[in-house]
Amino acid sequence: MRQRIVIVNPNSTAAVTEGISAAVAPLRAAQGPEIDCVTLEEGPPGIETQAQIDAVVPPLLARLKxxxxxxxxxxxxxxPGLQAARAETGRPVFGIAESGFRKALTLRPRFGILAILEASSVxxxxxxxxxxxxxSFAGSLPLDLGVLELQDRDRTFGRxxxxxxxLRDDKGAEVLVLGCAGMPQYRDDLAEELGLPVVEPCRTAAEAALAALQSAGAAAP
Incomplete structure (x- = not known):
């Protein structure tokens, strides 16, 4: 029976989930674990405030179970709910932010984050x-765009x-991390435009999940 990795988008916007699925598509292999991307229908259209973060944890944990x-x-x-999810499921659970930071530091010594809003930067x-x-943190600067606005390429990419x-010129960032699950489609173009490595954290977290399963399999008797 094939192993399975589930990537849960805690907001209810299907377009975000579709973008995540496209980002991780190169990791899907016929003989490897299934990688399924699902949408938390109970979540808000975009998670932008601390109140929304706190509110989404219970349904998110229930969905993971x-x-x-x-x-x-x-x-x-x-x-949201990362430590609780690890404790309650007893299985590997990865957050895209933590995974993104750690991946960035394998590439360059100093990372910066493209946030959606100033509150996100805080x-x-x-x-x-x-x-x-x-x-190792150069800083986090906001696009001043909400999650749903990220779907507007003409507006978003220039920003x-x-x-x-x-982040590169004023803050000294040597690698950038995309600070929202709604940004995967911009990674390659942004890296080319700025001449810096850009970490797309959804794919990075999925890679970490795959590595965890492979490691567990190798360690099994």
């Missing part, structure tokens, strides 16, 4: 500090270039 996957990914950059700074990564350039 129902899915009962071999490994899971929480595809929201606030990593949360990023707290989270980076809690993970003990402040010395991402401006913010990414500010």
């Amino acid at each position: 129902r899915e009962a996957a071999d490994a899971s990914v929480i595809a929201c950059f606030s990593d 949360r990023h700074r707290r989270y980076v500090a809690a993970l003990g990564l402040s010395e 991402m270039v401006d913010v990414g350039r500010a």
